[in-house]
Amino acid sequence: MPVDIEGLLERMATPEWVDGLLESAPAGRLAGSLLSLATMLEPERCRWFVREALCERISRELSNRGRYDTQSSAESLALLGAAAAVGVSTADIHVDWPSTEELAAILDLRAPDRDRTTIGPMQIQLWLGLREMARLRADPVTVPPRLAERILDLWVATQDGDTGQALATHVRDLNASMIAWLRQCKTAGWRLVPPQALAPNPTSR
Secondary structure: HHHHHHHHHHHHHHHHHHHHHHHHHHHHHHHHHHHHHHHOOOHHHHHHHOOOOOOOHHHHOOHHHHHHOOHHHHHHHHHHHHHHHOOOOOOOOOOOOHHHHHHHHHHHHOOOOOOOOOOOOHHHHHHHHHHHHHHHHOOEOOOHHHHHHHHHHHHHHHHHHHHHOOOOOHHHHHHHHHHHHHHHHHHHEEEEEOOOOOOOOOOOO
């Protein structure tokens, strides 16, 4: 099976085809697709999607952010997180970060449903993006404690539950690193602190 996956990617994921998708797909759908790829593929197989076109797309989405509404801003941050999930370095990405008020609206928009018992993909994308933001952003940002506590609880439940135990090693490693980072933020009064070490290919389902 691994050989078949390699062959399929070699045939289909040509640079031109990948770049076309990265440039044209809606930001929200692109974030979801990249997160799925990072979940399903071993880290080394995500290299087909580590493209300069993706960095350019993220910069475009996160720059001139004032033109967009809360939904678009949430999708832009989610795309940042999903790109990190497939191994893209975001160090040179130029961004216009949301204000505290704008970030609160984004978090409210992507708050987990009350009946959720594990972390959901919409929250995964966004919080991966927030971790990247914490790494890149110079000024400190805080998030609502009640919401952040719920995100941490859901991520722990995902990692410790039966489904989490069956996840691929690289996904469990990412879950562990996200839980550790969230706990660092909690200790800091839910200020989003720069992560001490970023794990490759973050995701979970």
